[in-house]
Amino acid sequence: xxxxxxxxxxxxxxxxxxxxxxxxxxxxxxxxxxxxxxxxxxxxxxxxxxxxxxxxxxxxxxxxxxxxxxxxxxxxxxxxxxxxxxxxxxxxxxxxxxxxxxxxxxxxxxxxxxxxxxxxxxxxxxxxxxxxxxxxxx
Numbered sequence: 548x549x550x551x552x553x554x555x556x557x558x559x560x561x562x563x564x565x566x567x568x569x570x571x572x573x574x575x576x577x578x579x580x581x582x583x584x585x586x587x588x589x590x591x592x593x594x595x596x597x598x599x600x601x602x603x604x605x606x607x608x609x610x611x612x613x614x615x616x617x618x619x620x621x622x623x624x625x626x627x628x629x630x631x632x633x634x635x636x637x638x639x640x641x642x643x644x645x646x647x648x649x650x651x652x653x654x655x656x657x658x659x660x661x662x663x664x665x666x667x668x669x670x671x672x673x674x675x676x677x678x679x680x681x682x683x684x685x
Contacts, residue, residue: 548567552569557569557570557571558570579654585651585653586661588651589661589663592647592649593612597643597644602636603643605665606667607667611664612626612627612640613625614660615660615661620648620649620652620653621647622644622645624641624645624660625640627640627641
């Protein structure tokens, strides 16, 4: 549902176990066009960096990352949140992302850390990193 409503200014809110309400997103939650463009750069660079290493390639579990981006446009810190039980890749993710260049300096007043979700593949989706689905949440 979130994917369908993405960019529409609307959001779904659970109102029960099998029901939801669609309502306007409060204006404070919408990112500016400048921030949205920068978030797209972050998505691209992070996907490239993670796909370059077998141990960090997105796969069968959802991942939640937080990134701190320096004024130079380099990822200075990365943290994998809500690590699945038994998943020992947190250090590999941090190492793969630390020092990654976003390409340009972040826009003024970019909220940090930036939280990014990488969604697990479902059956029938293509293998390899070409099918990675990511969302920058803030």
